[in-house]
Amino acid sequence: MVDRIYLSPPHLGRHELNYLHKAVEDNWVAPAGPNLAGFEAELAAAVGVPYCVALSSGTAALHLGLLLLGVGPGDEVLCPSLTFVASANPILYCGATPVFVDSEPATWNICPERLREAITDRLRLGKKPKALVLVHLYGMPARLPEILALAAEFDIPVLEDAAEALGSTWRLQPLGGFGRIGVFSFNGNKILTTGGGGALVTYDRTLAERALFLATQAKDPAPHYQHSVLGYNYRLSNLLAGIGRGQLELLDDRVKRRREIFSWYQEHLAALPGLGVAPAAELPGSRANRWLTTALLDPEATAATPESLRQHLETHNIESRPLWKPLHLQPLFADAPMYGGTVSEDLFARGLCLPSGTVLTDDDLRRVLRALREAL
Numbered sequence: 001m002v003d004r005i006y007l008s009p010p011h012l013g014r015h016e017l018n019y020l021h022k023a024v025e026d027n028w029v030a031p032a033g034p035n036l037a038g039f040e041a042e043l044a045a046a047v048g049v050p051y052c053v054a055l056s057s058g059t060a061a062l063h064l065g066l067l068l069l070g071v072g073p074g075d076e077v078l079c080p081s082l083t084f085v086a087s088a089n090p091i092l093y094c095g096a097t098p099v100f101v102d103s104e105p106a107t108w109n110i111c112p113e114r115l116r117e118a119i120t121d122r123l124r125l126g127k128k129p130k131a132l133v134l135v136h137l138y139g140m141p142a143r144l145p146e147i148l149a150l151a152a153e154f155d156i157p158v159l160e161d162a163a164e165a166l167g168s169t170w171r172l173q174p175l176g177g178f179g180r181i182g183v184f185s186f187n188g189n190k191i192l193t194t195g196g197g198g199a200l201v202t203y204d205r206t207l208a209e210r211a212l213f214l215a216t217q218a219k220d221p222a223p224h225y226q227h228s229v230l231g232y233n234y235r236l237s238n239l240l241a242g243i244g245r246g247q248l249e250l251l252d253d254r255v256k257r258r259r260e261i262f263s264w265y266q267e268h269l270a271a272l273p274g275l276g277v278a279p280a281a282e283l284p285g286s287r288a289n290r291w292l293t294t295a296l297l298d299p300e301a302t303a304a305t306p307e308s309l310r311q312h313l314e315t316h317n318i319e320s321r322p323l324w325k326p327l328h329l330q331p332l333f334a335d336a337p338m339y340g341g342t343v344s345e346d347l348f349a350r351g352l353c354l355p356s357g358t359v360l361t362d363d364d365l366r367r368v369l370r371a372l373r374e375a376l
């Protein structure tokens, strides 16, 4: 059997081991340590935001982010429907309800018109949304000018879920720095990985201090163990932060290669009937990290479906995945309000994520192309 081609596997560089080695030699394993402080400073610098708290996952960062914005039981939080479930689960952790909003076709991200409709309708019902979770799906920058203007107009704080968008920019400014709080993930499939981890960034020092406090069991400043509020065990370990430091050195290279892979697919899928990369064009001023290359089928031009393609690729030991299933279609969120829906449902029906990891060789890419050509 030929080697398996994975969707987006981890890709380690040369320096991760140095950081790990040093941490073990110096006995700095946990809870804190120089790698943790170093990783936070280096990530903050890479994103251009002054404060960063490294955490055990992107999901933990989103959870703390919502808590810092005051989200609690009975509140409502705006969130795109077309995203990974981790964008919305923390809303439920807080006892709040997600209010889902459809995508728009150019970026696949939250649609400004539907968002305005959702906000005005919730206000009419007497419920002002407490926060907006702003996702940049597959690394593609959302329509920031319109969305940030809406958030400002209605005074709704933005929690920017940049888990898939590390290294993407808008007007040369890194994503993750546009909300009151930004969130990254270093899960194994992301553009950089710590084997599992996340981070929260913010311009607000008080919020960063509060995040660190809540992430480390919320110990009151007393020599004995005293607790007045509910805390969590959400800190990243100094060992994993060492892997993160090695990975961060590679960010520019990794973005460059992901973008090359996207362009390669774009060029070569053009010759195939009924299949093309999408969303193809970046909005003016945006630059996507192209974390995953996603393709859309045109049902007028081919009888193939995302599932038939996925199964065919699987016979060649190639992993591909459907797009995130819209959250308003998930049983877990059956009761959540939804504004619009046709755009995300159509994308889900026609879309497929192609192998996009930076470990892929040009030979691997040709293997994927041959299998797709065969299937079509």
Ligand SMILES: *Cc1c(COP(=O)(O)O)cnc(C)c1O
Residues within 6 Å of the ligand: 056, 057, 058, 059, 060, 083, 084, 086, 087, 135, 161, 163, 164, 184, 185, 186, 187, 197, 198
């Ligand atoms: C991966 C991801 C997360 C969660 O990150 P974890 O580190 O896996 O908890 C959140 N939101 C989006 C959009 C993601 O892709």
